Amino acid sequence: MAVDRLESLLRDAFPNAPELRVEDRTGGGDHFQVTVESQRFDGLPLLEQHRLVNDALAEPLRDGTIHELRIKTRETT
């Protein structure tokens, strides 16, 4: 399942994230909503926070697994 793959990539990139969710928005397995709360975001501009998520998901973004991605990031502080 794509959701599991994305979630495991994000877990690797954001260990100990207090919140980490991947939702299949349409049920079609290619439109995702990703929500991550992580210390890695603390103090970073939104652009850099999203860049970290994009980096973690670089492979599924490149190979077409992800057709549409929505990102919500939160700092822990």
Next chain:
Amino acid sequence: MSENELSGRIKDVIENEQVVLFMKGTPQFVMCGNSGRALEALRAAGAPVTTVDILPDPSIRQELAELSGWPTIPQVFVKGELVGGADITQELAETGELRSILEEKLGAGYSDGAEERVVDVVSGTRV
């Protein structure tokens, strides 16, 4: 057209237009929900938006990703600087930060007479 030429045109639009939205489709025919959300957020902030449709040629998307280091569409630039994709633009619009960024970079009267324009980076024409 060579890839260098295309890359040059994309760079030219990013550097010379005040606010650029690379999107799927045009403001008249939005072909993707995320592109639509970014456009609406920019409109709500009164931004003078220049849009570029990335759908006519797959190399537009590739060249853009290389230039910006951002993997997804849409992408919003203000005065040559990447602001983000749909989620960031929408979030900044909701908190009012988008207006502050536009004011800071374009001047306080940025929304006076703001018009939407469409640039075709394949042919180099603008509407």
